[in-house]
């Protein structure tokens with residue numbers, strides 16, 4: 001049985017003080033939720049402090065990116081080994097903002113995925129189409145290309161050591177959420193494509209949805225059979241919203257069990 005995961009991607013927001021205030025607000029209510037898994041992905045400079053604050057809680061630590069290189073003369077880059085040392089369990093790889101703003105190609109994303117695995121991190125591989133691609137009916141082609149770049153490099157079974165996040169770019173930070181049916185259709189496509197190569201990996205694979213998930217729509221999204229949780233941007237910075245989304249995952253998980 002797959003256990004739902006809700007991960008907050010704080011992106012480049014906040015301060016050390018606001019991070020601590022956010023944790024102070026979310027950790028007590030999250031302590032009461034025992035069915036699903038929860039994670040936060042703060043900016044690099046806050047990882048150590050956030051990791052410290054998470055000690056003794058079940059909330060996991062994640063980073064937003066890592067270098068495709070091991071170590072050496074790569075100014076500004078952060079390696080998988082460093083993230084592991086900071087206590088990270090997850091690392092987001094191939095977020096659409098990294099792909100579009102920072103020019104990361106499918107090959108770079110695949111190299112980052114490999115680095116994450118090498119250092120014992122669980123990569124959260126983001127895939128998703130831009131609006132024009134959806135409108136021209138190539139969503140599946142785009143998602144397949146992004147997924148295949150990773151499986152070509154690391155093998156299909158490598159997906160069992162990470163998580164996939166379907167994040168339609170047109171839904172990120174726009175307030176336009178994919179409908180539960182739209183999300184389910186792409187999630188089912190992803191599971192089917194992985195399953196054609198390796199059925200067991202596909203059945204165990206967590207596929208998160210990301211893109212304007214809020215307290216008000218999380219329950220409907222998480223009720224979909226192939227939606228295994230969420231990667232939350234803006235709403236993960238608002239304590240009440242994030243806690244409500246985590247509660248929705250807990251309730252959805254309880255429904256799966258019973």
Ligand code: 13P
Pocket residue numbers: 009095167171172173174175210211212213231232233234235
């Ligand atoms: P929003 O939830 O702000 O749309 O961001 C989604 C996202 O990009 C998470 O990685």
